[in-house]
Amino acid sequence: MQLATRLEAGETLFTAWSGVPDALTVEIVAAQAFDAVTLDMQHGGHHEDSVVRSILPVMHAKKHPVVRIPVGRFDMASRALDFGAEAVIAPMVNSVADARQFAAAMKYPPVGERSWGPTYAFPRQKGSNFNAWLADMNARTVSFAMIETRAALDALDGILDTPGIDGIFVGPADFSIAWSNGSTVDGTLEDMMETIASIARRARDAGKHAAIYVVDPNMVGRFVSMGYRLMALGGEPRYIALGAETLLKAARGSMG
Template sequence: MHLKESLERDELLLTAWSTSASAEMAGALADCPFDAVTVDMQHGAHDEASAFASGRSILQASKPALLRIPVGRNDLASRALDMGFEAVIAPMINSVAEAEAFARAMKYPPLGERSWGPMRALALHSEHTAESYFRSANRETLAIAMIETRQAHAALDDILALAGIDGVFVGPSDLSISWSGGEGVDPNREDMQEVLADIAKRTRKAGKFAAIFAVDPAAAPRFAKMGYHIAALNTDPGTIHAGAAVMLDKARR
């Protein structure tokens, strides 16, 4: 099932987060009962080769593959779609102009300026012909703008109004830095929880979807109640550490 179709079921999707430059690791995460896997090129160790190989491994495990590009790397956005990723997350989108530039790279005309060349995507998404891919790509490949600063929050409604933006992704750690005026990192700040809920509410009102990084996986149900559609759970090292802790606890008991 495509990511877009899963989102339309309006159930909280849980994505793993791949930071290690290993397609085998990404494939292993995809074999776990996550709903999707996100490959991180912003803060993760992935380069283009490992990111694109990881996307292939995820798709071969029949899971949706998302890619977070580095800040401002819109050239990688369209390449990621050509390589089969179903969604691209763009960090630090702080203005309508930045959102427009990202959307142009993600969408074919008339919505954007993406050029034609999805040969790897067609090989991985065998349900499509070239014609059907072109006709459906603007709808099925998702442009997700990250909301991580007070500036981005102030521009939220205008960003959501852009036809080429399909949803937003909240980075609560970075947002807490901006919200506190640089005092520190605290994604659980009490004065920010209403803001997180408001972002989800306004996104739904715009007919789009909201995602968030659940620094504490136990917060995922609370984010679902706020109206978020996707929650990212930990990084791959964090997932390994959590699994090891459970196994070692059982063994040592």
């Protein structure tokens, strides 16, 4: 089942977050009990070569491949889709103009301006007919515009109304910096939670998906109640640290 279909059905899904640009590491991450794996090109180390190579082990693990592109690299959105990504997250979409550029790269005409050439995606996703692929692909690819600044918040309704934008993805760390006028970075900042909730509500009212990066997993239930349905959790350093902590605690505990 496609990521788009599961989101439309209202499932709550969890994506791993990968910043290590190595397909073998991604293979290990994809084997864990996440629904999707996001390859981060913005703050993570992923690049075009690692993305094209890392999407395949994600697909082999029957997980949904997602890519976060660098700021302003809307051309990379099309490339990520051509590599086989099901969804793309675009950071710092701060205006309707940004949203239109992102949507244009994500969708084939007449919705957008995505160029034809699914060199890797077509065989990887078991395509058999180009015309059927073309007819389905705009609905199957999910575009998430990141909302993480006051400018983006001000432009939210216009971003949500942009044809080809399927959802928003809140970056709470950057949002907290904007919210506090640069005085703190805290993705769990309590006095911005009402606004975080309103972003999800406005997205859902517009018929769009709401996703968020979760700093503290104990907040997932709260975010779900707000309307968020795709949650990003952790990253390789955190997965390794938690695993090592668990193993060492058990080992040391066994010695009394």
